[in-house]
Amino acid sequence: MTLKNKLGINNSVELACEEEKISKKRALELFENNSLENMEAGKFSSLAEIHRLLFTDIYDFAGQVRDVNLAKGNFRFAPVIYLSAALESIDKMNQSTFDEIIEKYVEMNIAHPFREGNGRSMRIWLDLMLKKELHLVVDWSKIDKEDYLLAMERSPIKDLEIKHLLKAALTSDISNRIIYMKGIDTSYYYEGYAAYKTDEL
Template structure:
C-alpha cells in the first residue's frame, strides 16, 4: 500500500497501512490527523520568538517541539526518500548538506534583517521554496518551516500572517518553486508579509 508520499511500504508507517507510527496508538489516519493537528497547534503556541541564529538545529528544535507528543522521530531527519504528486523532495542522503547550505547563506545575508520590504519579499520567497524542496522530516515540514519563517520575518522587522492565502494557492506556489519559479511564492509573501513592526 502506498503512503501519501508514494514511497511504497514506508518503515515510518504501520505495516500494510499509510498511517504513521505514533505515540498515541492511532491506526486511523483521520484520527491521527485530527490529534496531530490539535497537539501541534497547542505546541506551536508555546514556541516563542527567539533571535538568530536561525540554523538547522533551530528548525529541528521547532519540529521536535511541535510533534514530540505524537512521533518518536520528531526533530530527526527522515531516512527515506519521499515525493508528493509529481514533486520529488531532496534525497535523504543530501538533506543535511542542502539545508546547511541554504541556512548558511541566510546567515551570510545577516538573516535578511537589513532588507527593506521590497527586497525582503522575493528573498523570503526563494529561501522558503528552496528549503521546502529539502523537506527534512518525514511529516510536518510545512508547519515547522512556517514557524521558522515567522521568526525570520519578525526578526527582519515585519509583521507576518498566513491567513491571506488559501491552501490551493499555497500548494501551487510551492510546486512552482521546485523548478525555481518563485513568482507565485513571491505573490504569496507579498500578501503575508505586513507592515514594519513599530518599536
C-alpha cells in the first residue's frame, strides 16, 4: 500500500527513498537555521511543527493529527476517538528529569499522532526536551537498531529497558550535527508505513 503523496509516486519503495531524502534535507535545515530553539520543549504543538516541516513537501497531512486508527503487529496505538485527550494529557506530563522525559516520550509513541513519520519527528522532539531540560542529547549511533525497536515495543508495559538504553547513549555534545542527523536515519530505525495496519474512518 502506498500513501497518497504530493510527489505522485505509486511505488512504496520509491516513495520511502524520496521521503527519506527530502525529510533529511528538511531536518538539516531545522538544525542549521536554529528553528528548534524557538519551539517549546515537550509540547505537542512543537512535535506537530517538526512533523509539518519535515514532511510538508511530501504529504498533505504533514503536521496534522491522524484520522485513522493504527496498529503495528498486535499493538494498537491510541484510537482516534481518544487521541486529542491523550495528547492533552501528554502535554501536561512533567519533564524535569531524565525518567520523566522518557516516560513522556513513551506515551507519545503510544499516541502515535501522525499517519506516517512518527519516529523521526519524535526523536527530534525527544532530543529537544533533553537538550533544553538537561543539556544532553542521545547519541543515536551508540544504540543498536534491534535493541531500540524491541525496547520501544515493550515500553508500553515496562519502560526500564528503553530508559537504560537511552541513558547509556546520552552525550553533552548537543551541537553536533552528525549526532542529530543519526536520529532521523530511517534505514537505521525502520518505521515504514508498510508495517502499519490502518482502519479507515
